[in-house]
Amino acid sequence: MDHIDRVLLTELQRDATQSYAALGRAAGLSAGAAHERVRKLRERGVIRRTTVEVDPAVVGGGVLAFVMVDARAWMGDSAEAFAALPEIVEAHVIAGSATVLVKVRTTTTEQLQDVLRRLYAIDGVSGTQATVVLETFFERPVTVRPDVDPRPDGAGPV
Numbered sequence: 399m400d401h402i403d404r405v406l407l408t409e410l411q412r413d414a415t416q417s418y419a420a421l422g423r424a425a426g427l428s429a430g431a432a433h434e435r436v437r438k439l440r441e442r443g444v445i446r447r448t449t450v451e452v453d454p455a456v457v458g459g460g461v462l463a464f465v466m467v468d469a470r471a472w473m474g475d476s477a478e479a480f481a482a483l484p485e486i487v488e489a490h491v492i493a494g495s496a497t498v499l500v501k502v503r504t505t506t507t508e509q510l511q512d513v514l515r516r517l518y519a520i521d522g523v524s525g526t527q528a529t530v531v532l533e534t535f536f537e538r539p540v541t542v543r544p545d546v547d548p549r550p551d552g553a554g555p556v
Contacts, residue, residue, distance in 0.1 A: 399444070402427065404542045406435055407444070411539040414448045459487075459503030461530065463510055466496035467517060468525035473497045479520045485513045496527070 405425040409416065422432035439445045454460065467473070473491060480489040480500060488501035500517075504510045507530070514526050 401544070403435060403439060403444075404544060406432065407439065407542045410436070410445070410448075411542075454503050458505045461504045461507055461510055462534070463502045463504075463528045463530045465500045465502055465514070465517065465529075466527040467498040467500060467523055468527075469497040469522045470524045471522045473522055476520060476522065483513060483516055485509065502528075 402425045406421055409421055409424045417429070418433040418436070419429040421427075421436070422429045425432060425435075427435065436445070454462070476498075477489065480486055480498065485502050485504050486500045487503050490499045491497065492499045502510060502513050504513060510528065510530070514528060517523055517526055
């Protein structure tokens with residue numbers, strides 16, 4: 399990945415709807431060359447998907463909580479059980495005092511309480527600790543660092 403790829407990724411994260419001509423101008427390429435670069439970034443798995451950022455509060459997800467999930471056993475094989483709860487928008491197996499960290503969005507705190515009840519129904523879950531977010535200062539897109547090789551094997555020039 400070179401400087402041009404990093405420019406393209408930064409621009410796409412800022413606005414994924416812009417034309418290849420606009421991307422090319424930002425990166426010093428023709429529209430065709432920008433399209434080809436983006437296609438290769440997709441093929442290599444650098445770009446996983448293109449999506450729209452929706453304001454969660456406007457669509458019923460105004461209550462945000464991070465929940466630490468304690469377990470009696472390893473939860474690394476429980477992804478489907480967590481994914482079955484639609485209010486969970488992220489789930490991570492973690493090291494530390496808890497086993498899993500989930501990000502939950504609901505409309506009300508009563509709905510959050512219901513999610514916590516359903517978490518307890520997952521086999522192996524022994525406890526939860528929820529932290530409700532009062533205000534989000536900012537959320538950042540992934541920073542495209544020049545010193546990191548995105549390829550799994552790390553082979554070749556960065």
